Amino acid sequence: xxxxxxxxxxxxxxxxxxxxxxxxxxxxxxxxxxxxxxxxxxxxxxxxxxxxxxxxxxxxxxxxxxxxxxxxxxxxxxxxxxxxxxxxxxxxxxxxxxxxxxxxxxxxxxxxxxxxxxxxxxxxxxxxxxxxxxxxxxxxxxxxxxxxxxxxxxxxxxxxxxxxxxxxxxxxxxxxxxxxxxxxxxxxxxxxxxxxxxxxxxxxxxxxxxxxxxxxxxxxxxxxxx
Amino acid sequence: xxxxxxxxxxxxxxxxxxxxxxxxxxxxxxxxxxxxxxxxxxxxxxxxxxxxxxxxxxxxxxxxxxxxxxxxxxxxxxxxxxxxxxxxxxxxxxxxxxxxxxxxxxxxxxxxxxxxxxxxxxxxxxxxxxxxxxxxxxxxxxxxxxxxxxxxxxxxxxxxxxxxxxxxxxxxxxxxxxxxxxxxxxxxxxxxxxxxxxxxxxxxxxxxxxxxxxxxxxxxxxxxxx
DNA sequence: AACGACCTACCGACCGGTCGGTCGGGCGGA
DNA sequence: TCCGCCCGACCGACCGGTCGGTAGGTCGTT
Numbered sequence: 001x002x003x004x005x006x007x008x009x010x011x012x013x014x015x016x017x018x019x020x021x022x023x024x025x026x027x028x029x030x031x032x033x034x035x036x037x038x039x040x041x042x043x044x045x046x047x048x049x050x051x052x053x054x055x056x057x058x059x060x061x062x063x064x065x066x067x068x069x070x071x072x073x074x075x076x077x078x079x080x081x082x083x084x085x086x087x088x089x090x091x092x093x094x095x096x097x098x099x100x101x102x103x104x105x106x107x108x109x110x111x112x113x114x115x116x117x118x119x120x121x122x123x124x125x126x127x128x129x130x131x132x133x134x135x136x137x138x139x140x141x142x143x144x145x146x147x148x149x150x151x152x153x154x155x156x157x158x159x160x161x162x163x164x165x166x167x168x169x170x171x172x173x174x175x176x177x178x179x180x181x182x183x184x185x186x187x188x189x190x191x192x193x194x195x196x197x198x199x200x201x202x203x204x205x206x207x208x209x210x211x212x213x214x215x216x217x218x219x220x221x222x223x224x225x226x
Numbered sequence: 227x228x229x230x231x232x233x234x235x236x237x238x239x240x241x242x243x244x245x246x247x248x249x250x251x252x253x254x255x256x257x258x259x260x261x262x263x264x265x266x267x268x269x270x271x272x273x274x275x276x277x278x279x280x281x282x283x284x285x286x287x288x289x290x291x292x293x294x295x296x297x298x299x300x301x302x303x304x305x306x307x308x309x310x311x312x313x314x315x316x317x318x319x320x321x322x323x324x325x326x327x328x329x330x331x332x333x334x335x336x337x338x339x340x341x342x343x344x345x346x347x348x349x350x351x352x353x354x355x356x357x358x359x360x361x362x363x364x365x366x367x368x369x370x371x372x373x374x375x376x377x378x379x380x381x382x383x384x385x386x387x388x389x390x391x392x393x394x395x396x397x398x399x400x401x402x403x404x405x406x407x408x409x410x411x412x413x414x415x416x417x418x419x420x421x422x423x424x425x426x427x428x429x430x431x432x433x434x435x436x437x438x439x440x441x442x443x444x445x446x447x448x449x450x451x452x
Numbered sequence: 453a454a455c456g457a458c459c460t461a462c463c464g465a466c467c468g469g470t471c472g473g474t475c476g477g478g479c480g481g482a
Numbered sequence: 483t484c485c486g487c488c489c490g491a492c493c494g495a496c497c498g499g500t501c502g503g504t505a506g507g508t509c510g511t512t
Binding site: 453454455456457458459460461462463464465466467468469470471472473474475476477478479480481482 | 483484485486487488489490491492493494495496497498499500501502503504505506507508509510511512
């Protein structure tokens with residue numbers, strides 16, 4: 001189903017497959033998976049439908065590879081670096097900023113194909129959904145840490161986690177690279193909005209609380225398993 | 227294109243059309259517009275494809291009517307009641323809560339067909355996008371009011387408005403009516419998160435600021451045009 | 453250097469099947 | 483009798499996918 005790896009001598013083929021994925025992701029994003037024909041993708045790459053099928057077993061397999069590639073990016077550039085951050089507030093901020101950066105950079109077309117997952121057969125769908133759940137749990141666990149440290153506003157963890165996700169995943173639908181706003185500006189604004197909404201308002205002055213926080217012992221485990 | 231109104235003697239026909247819209251909206255939401263055939267919709271209603279075409283000119287027209295119906299709900303149950311609220315913070319809170327309620331109630335399937343708008347011909351699409359823009363502007367203008375009153379956190383208005391929208395429009399994708407959370411609980415949590423993230427942190431105590439606010443003269447126009 | 457075996461990359465033609473949409477007509481109540 | 487409602491049969495277009503075939507390069511053997 002996925003692009004199968006051979007032992008060693010196939011760098012060329014995989015490179016072409018990646019190229020095809022990039023082009024297909026863009027068209028799928030613009031027109032939708034169902035509304036895009038395999039010939040459309042082939043034409044955009046300067047070859048025929050039959051030629052495309054030299055690289056992919058099916059249209060569904062192509063979509064699966066694209067989405068897997070997107071999830072790889074999130075894992076490598078968000079999940080892994082962010083897990084190393086001890087303070088849950090810092091971790092959450094980095095998570096938002098890093099994820100936002102992925103979705104706003106050029107080839108980030110990959111990121112918001114989430115709806116098209118229903119076009120996949122159940123087995124593939126389950127596999128991708130499982131990877132998404134891992135990511136969701138990272139967010140939810142981070143919020144739980146904040147909560148047990150008394151630093152979270154009174155709010156349901158699930159609602160909070162999905163709302164943060166909503167802000168991030170909505171971003172690629174409206175952000176224009178050639179627009180007025182820069183990636184960094186948008187990423188920071190969203191992080192500020194989310195964290196401002198999540199963190200419990202200080203009872204005393206901001207500075208005082210901030211000082212106190214650093215002195216207090218952590219009540220929660222420092223790093224989560226996995 | 228849309229369900230055309232006749233002078234008087236067609237209450238029956240419009241009722242049936244509404245029934246069809248409701249059923250179709252649900253299937254479109256579950257399987258996607260392109261992946262749903264007209265026969266699928268007809269079967270769900272206990273009639274044939276040809277029978278369905280007695281009520282609608284085309285599959286696209288059906289989608290257009292569904293989306294128009296959804297926008298009507300937002301207009302009647304969110305925009306209109308909310309415009310009457312003077313205080314921008316209260317207005318924003320009501321907007322979020324009311325919109326969230328629409329998207330989480332049973333037949334709210336209508337609300338998150340937003341992606342499928344690309345299946346429509348440009349003319350219809352423009353028409354719906356214009357209505358959406360009006361709604362977006364309501365949010366943005368409300369935030370601008372907060373800003374000019376010095377009550378908004380330092381954040382770009384466009385980013386803030388889209389982020390609020392993202393939280394709301396993401397809701398129907400994860401909310402389950404038979405789940406643990408109630409509509410009201412979720413709606414209130416989201417409103418608290420959004421407003422907590424948007425409103426500038428108080429410099430003095432919460433109560434003091436709240437008292438002050440009510441005394442201060444408004445610097446912005448009380449009600450926007452349109 | 454010449455040759456044939458073999459490979460990747462790709463194409464034109466074609467297939468079974470499904471789609472949105474049409475048409476002529478049946479049928480039941482006013 | 484007429485009209486709103488609905489059906490079975492059908493159409494052309496297009497879809498995802500397959501098939502046989504080929505141009506061009508690499509490699510081992512002679």
